[in-house]
Amino acid sequence: MSRIGKQIINLSDQIITEINGKKVSIIGPKGKLSYHLSNLIDIKESDNKIQLKAINSSKEAKALYGLSRTIINNMVIGVSQGFEKKLEIQGVGYRSQMQGDNLILYVGYSHEVIIKPPENVKIIVENNTNITIHGINKEIVGQIAAKIRAVRPPEPYKGKGIRYQNENIRRKIGKAGK
Structure with a gap:
């Protein structure tokens, strides 16, 4: 599996996450960004941490696993620092x-x-x-x-x-x- 995808995304206290099914919205001091996850990726949030998991080990799921984690991490950085x-x-x-x-x-x-x-x-x-x-x-x-x-x-x-x-x-x- 992806080494990047396995990493946990740490959130600061000023960042709010909203997860509705496969739609992830991140709100911070600089604005709001949202991303629609693939059906092959599962997301969990607990105590200011976000973790993604690939549902199966297909080639497409492996490709989207690290990509989705990187996009969500860039959203967190974007709404906090820009x-x-x-x-x-x-x-x-x-x-x-x-x-x-x-x-x-x-x-x-x-x-x-x-x-x-x-x-x-x-x-x-x-x-x-x-x-x-x-x-x-x-x-x-x-x-x-x-x-x-x-x-x-x-x-x-x-x-x-x-x-x-x-x-x-x-x-x-x-x-x-x-």
Whole structure:
């Protein structure tokens, strides 16, 4: 069985869980998240601890066992601490700014690129080149960060583009390097 799935999820005093059949809702200081479990996974809550168990040992149950535990653990972390992703813009003339809730990117195209974040996700722009994405749902925060990065991914010759903070870009030498 899954080593990750066997681990117990510890809850703090400020987190409330609601389990209705296969629907798990977690409420914390930052918000509320819910997840619908598969019929192959069983969940039990007792004295601020959540434990999952696979009903049988089929291949699908084994795959969903660790996944479900990780998703519920990320929900607990999200409603208590939240998640964030940081992006950097590199390139001459490349910049970003906020207009209301929308992120506007100027990254070498003839037009600006407007990205509208979903609710529960907050985007902050610091000094026009650093973008921080905050939210309680790890999946949505990562998806928005990937969407912003995909507007102008870093290219291997000069390194221009939008990259994750501390991302290592493999550089190529180019023509003059022969």
